[in-house]
Amino acid sequence: MSEHQKNVEGQKIVTGKPVFGLDYRVDGMLIAMIQHPPAFGMKLKSFDAAETLKMPGIKDVFSLKLYEEGFEQGGFDTRTFNELLVVVGNSTWEVMNARKKLITNWEPAGEIKDTMAGRSGKREVVVPGALESTSKQMEQMQEYAKKPAQQLRKDGDPETAFKNAAQVIERTYNAPFLAHNCMEPMNFFAHVTEEKALLVGPLQAPGWIEPTLAKILNLPPEKIEIQMTRMGGGFGRRAYGHYLSEAALISRKVKAPVKLMYTREDDMTYGIYRPMYTATYRAALDADKNLIAFHVKGGGIPEHPVHANRFPAGAVDNYLAEGWQIASNITIGAFRAPRSNFNAAAEQSFLDEVAEAMGKDPIEFRLALLKRAKENPVGKNNEYDADRYAGVLKLVRDKSNWGKPGNEKYNRGVAAYFCHNSYAAHVVDMVTRNDQPYVERVFSAMDCGIVVNPDAATNMVQGAVVDGIGNAFYGALTHKDGTPQQSNFNSYRIIRHNEAPKKIEVHFVQNDIDPTGLGEPPFPPVFGAVANALYKNKGRRFYNQPFQPEMDKVI
Template identity: 40%
Template sequence: MNLSKQQTFSRRSFLKTSALASGGMLISFNLFTACKSDVKPPIDISQLNFNDFNAFIKISDEGKVTIFSPNPEIGQGVKTSMPMLIAEELDVAWEDVYVEQGKLDTKNYTRQVAGGSQSIRHGWEPLRQTGATAKQMLINAAAVKWGVDASECTAKLGVITNSKGETLGYGDVVKDAALLEVPEDVTLKHPKDFTIVGNGAGNVDIDKIITGKPLFGLDYKEEGMVYASVLRPPAFGQELESFDDSKAKAIPGVIDVITIGEKVKDYYKQDEKSWTAQISASNKVAVIAKTTWDAIKGMKAIKAAWKNESPLESTENHDKILFDLLDGDVFKTRRSDGNVKKAFAQADKIIERTYEAPFLPHNCMEPMNFFANVTKDKVHLVGPIQTPEATAIAISSFLGRAIEDIQVEMTRMGGGFGRRLYSDFVFEAAEISNAIKKPVKMISTRENDMSTGVYRPSTKYRIAASIKDGKLTGYHLKEACINGNMYGLIPHFFPAGALENYQVDTTHYKSNITTGAWRAPFTNFLASAEQSFFDEIAEALGVDRVQFHMDLLEKVKQNPNPNIDYNPERLQDVIKLAVEKSHWGKTKAGTYQGFSVYYCHNTHVAEVADITMKNGLPIVEKVTCAIDCGIVVNPLGALNQAKGGVIDGVGHAMYSDFAFNQGVPQSNNFNTYQLIRMGQTPQVDVHFVKRDVAPTGLGEPTLPPVGAAVANAIYKATGKRLRKQPYINNLNLEKVIG
């Protein structure tokens, strides 16, 4: 084979060609025909005669069904699970269902947001109602054709049957049904009658993903589109002073170089809402080119001078500031039960500990990007965004256009984790297109993404407990956080309601480093701090860690007005399940276990971590995870979500660190920033509590508890309490990258 000839590779061909780079064996196979030679390609639904039944459903004359998934898909599986809810009540065979991503449609859809693990929880009844209503209309249409009462008809797997045994397919009556009056009341199925919900369904996009079909924001293209790369300030607190673009413009393929950002700064001054107030607003240099590579080369060729507009902050300064805040008296009390001060004054013993967590970037697999085409008729926006409606409103205000002019289409996202809640990169694309009067795709490099983004805020917790006569009598939690957590501390989670004297206080330092939501906002580290502290309390009291939690939850159940968000019985149930499945306290010699339990995003989770020590290093071998999230809509997707959350939590708690020096991020790629490696990934054993109640969140709840489970296990193995993340740095062990 002549390899000297220039070649181009698509994602689709990557599986077949990537082995060439290492000189290894080249294996070519078709994923659809690897097992069977007679497998036919999927049906071309574009050739079918579809009727728009409503905003969610299209049904063809052949009975094939297309269901539109309204919420953004960031890998949490809603593009599969939300249509499953509709298909269940519509009563069609899942293999006859095709799923498409819905566009932003505020008239027909509600809460088109990917955030807070709330999509299924909020869509549970409305989506089922949508399917059930459509089914009833189809039944009504068939009844009219037969001249019988609709009560004499039933529907199953897309076929309507009357009392005489006559049948009609959905496709036979869809045109008539779409014209009928929409029934106000329909009956939803009982969970025991579910045939789709509760059965594992594969990712509806999996064939496109593994064959490289266009799905993601980076894939989107339009005729005449150009590309842009943006040079942003290298340090937080800096502003553009001047720049030389001569070398950039000399690069073949570079079309133009412009400045952007002034209008955005003005917009942010007027809008102090949490969606935008924490996003950096400064002048930037945008390089427009014919290709992505040309745009990136041009951006790197810009010679810019920057001036300091505000203090250039460093991590060491932040640490001192946060400690000073914890030592001070400027706090906002979020909850105060009983009299904590009195309980501490009367205590036989007081335990006080401080827990620390660093800034963390999001590091989505797909860097920030967005398409924009601003014309006099409309503003067409396409790309990966978790908040399409909020983005449309913001762009409408920013450009001074009617909201009706803003059209937002969502692509599948290569990760979100909260980063794509914010629309700063959409602003960039829209402002560039508006300036050059062309359709443009703004693309960030990995280095841009990691060093000029939005971060989990650096946080410190100081927790104190009072002990009197061998019992826990008081609990005081203080938070000091860079910029403050987005929603503030949740004061109604465990142990709220379990203690007569309980107080939660928060304070923060306002920084010019941009911070925002990060997977499981605020609870991602709060759970580690509190559950590590509870392990210390149990040890000080001389009681079993697990029984200590069970006893406190019994107190909650006896409290007539606990004012809590969690359910004590459901927390007890996940504790029991985790203890049983992990064989708590019965492991072989050399395996050390740590326990943790937490409630967040409406879901109850208990976890047990098993670690061993190898060459002086703690190895997380296994995590047993027990979850109560109500009805599990898609067990296959749920299992993947639960495992992903645990692995993400282990990796960031153990290895990930991020710092600033004079406003400059100290890592900009994975050679200096460690995510968990495949060889460090534990076995994750997931178990769900079976409960026929409405489902709750699952994209985030398994992450928060695992940090404490790992820390508590490491303590058993080493005798060292870990109160600062990442743990590997604070065991005085060499940090290994790679």
């Protein structure tokens, strides 16, 4: 393990020095904001900007297209609304107030065909035009879950095993869309001329957006400079560079340096959400309560969450994984450990239920499966290393004193998961505080290879734990007739300071393996550990995220 290093910009951050994209400014810079349709499935029909243009400091109001007809979108060119209604002025306050004076008319967007170019080659994608509502989406997912799905992996003869089973355990888990809600809303500076382009701001992957900028600006890549500032949160949201493209096109249009700003409401209602998911898990036990078959069938809007070759694949003789998905115009994107964040939540909750039905300790049950996966694996495409997976479970078992006296006051939940080439395990210790479940402390074990900076690594795990607890209990973004029902933190609940654990103890497996991911792997198993602790706290299982609304109904 390398030496401890403090964040070199920590002092600047806590003392308010300008290090973020929102801080960046140059002389003569204008501010731009976009007015987007009120609902997914709508587009701009017409607008009247007469009153807006009378407001102080306003320079221009216009509409423009982000991508022209037939534009081949790259994998991270995802955008929600293609026709932009833009207000440009001297200051943020002036533009915000002037934008309210716009008179707009919207119309149904109808079905849209997008041309996608990526790893799988050029293809046409049909985007439906319906105004979608969460209640109807849930009904639609329940219908799809009953239909035949795409087989992703099959080992042995699971159909016969389930048919002959002495006991079948079946559970279904659901989770909503989630907004990223970075503390710093989307923003980017652009100064585009006929000869070159300078862009400055918070971004996760400049290499992915540069080819897109070159195409839409008709500039060679060497004439495009992208400078990165600190990000006030990324979580996958800032991998999608449409806001850079928007800023660049606006700057070119007004022939001036421009800072594009999203308000919190813009940010939360603009899309690129974590998808909406569901998964049904089944386990077959024989007369001696041995696990003889395992089946997962997962789906979602607009993608399924299933990682077919991950644990417990390879540890069960008869195994089946299936997936299905429903197209949508609600745009989605990577959200801190994409798909894994739901898959781990459902799978790890279910494994605890199976362990209970078998009369086994949940950690020992998982370790027994991993022993099988190591010594006599089923199939050849198992993604995980059984030894390393077992290693984090053993480490968290020992560090948390699992199963030993002294922890009687806690409702304990455990979960472990492999993703992004790293292994994570958590033990969540829950108590009842003010008649509500509260995660008082957490023990975390990580195997991410060589730890380069222990302080930063510990911080990343602790942040993932708090983030996971908050999303498990509170996170949800819903729609009614295409309109997001949450637009700011007064309606989109996130975890609060006094709800964070008092103690998060992080331990790392010591080895000489090349470093792997750490920003994402600790996050997914937090959900499962919380669910398993909550079961002990409340005496019943909760299958719908977020847990808090369902708990309120029960109470």
